[in-house]
Amino acid sequence: MRAAQPRSRQQTLSQRRRLIGSSCKLFFSNDPVKIVKAKGQYMYDEDGRQYLDCINNVAHVGHCHPDIVKAAHEQNQLLNTNSRYLHDNLVDYAERLSKTLPEKLCIFYFLNSGSEANDLALRLARQYTKHEDVIVLDHAYHGHLTSLIDISPYKFRNLEGQKEWVHVAPVPDTYRGLYREDHKDSVTAYADEVKNIIERAHKRDRKIAAFFVESLPSVGGQIIPPAGYFQKVAQHVHKAGGVFIADEIQVGFGRVGKHFWAFQLQGEDFIPDIVTMGKPIGNGHPLACVATTKEIAEAFAATGVEYFNTFGGNPVSCAIGLAVLDVIEKEHLQAHATEVGNFLMKLLKEQQIKHPIIGDVRGCGLFIGVDLIKDQAERTPAPAEAEYLITRYMGQSWSSSVWEARTQLQTTIQQSGQKRKQSVGKGTV
Incomplete structure (x- = not known):
């Protein structure tokens, strides 16, 4: 088979426009960049021009990191198959992840994408609480599955609108939000907004399954919630019989520097009930995870319905995940x-x-x-x-x-x- 002839940027763009759905947008759509290779923090276009990559949210330890490439190559030469077979990589990776999390978060489910992880987190919460309703922050985005579009104001406001079981709380933004840096107690004020939502829901005979939040709202504006906000919200949510879900898909794995997980910025006394992971977890390889408690996992298993993900936690994905953790630590x-x-x-x-x-x-x-x-x-x-x-x-x-x-x-x-x-x-x- 002959190697394909190199195409010009315009030829590739024309072919993409002909074959790929128009809703699949490109960066810099008016004049898109054609990237042909990358190394470390740099990307290169077809003319060899170098770009400092400041927007990629998956190449967590650098593009084409040799340790990641090696781990994928070596495991690919041995085995990659359905995750129902017993394999060391799965349990080794779960063990390594457990050491980065609070002891309470000790049960893991592996998947292929952050959207899958958030969808499973929603199922876990509903099965455990026997409730349906979800509280989210305004402007939030949690994934592209139907279940997640429903809890993503960033999306549903341009589609079918807000479902009756979805409740939207204001973003705890002390720069532009309801309660700003000059407020005497913005933490309590923002948490009370969630408390008021719960009270209004109860008056309508609705019950809260979860407060679903990015640990640092990203699509909502790169917001840093004031310390203590999650603790107060968790108190209100737990009192209502719900659980606290921390979406770490954009911000986990040491991106915040001070801590491995962004929710840890809130303080050592805060522990979510469910944590979801994706994007940087595999340095660009499709890999995701949900971590939760034994109690929630047991409630999910009590249905008698098997949870099965064909490729979630396959040997190659877990080898890459382990390599990512190694690089984060080693470097x-x-x-x-x-x-x-x-x-x-x-x-x-x-x-x-x-x-x-x-x-x-x-x-x-x-x-x-x-x-x-x-x-x-x-x-x-x-x-x-x-x-x-x-x-x-x-x-x-x-x-x-x-x-x-x-x-x-x-x-x-x-x-x-x-x-x-x-x-x-x-x-x-």
């Missing part, structure tokens, strides 16, 4: 996320001083958001300006300060990598 990537994230935040705050359009810079580790506004007093969002900014190529004319910041950031990333290599040699963190 001290949590410390790296903290160091580079702090430096990036510093650079962004310097830009904020210079440019009134930057209303807020917020984040933790390498989960960072820049909030663009039209005016300082009203904090009115500036979506057109944001769209213009994110679609500009690095190859175009930038101010000298932005070029300097880009160079400084790349240098910091490289220096952080060198430090990690040295510390690995010394056996220190």
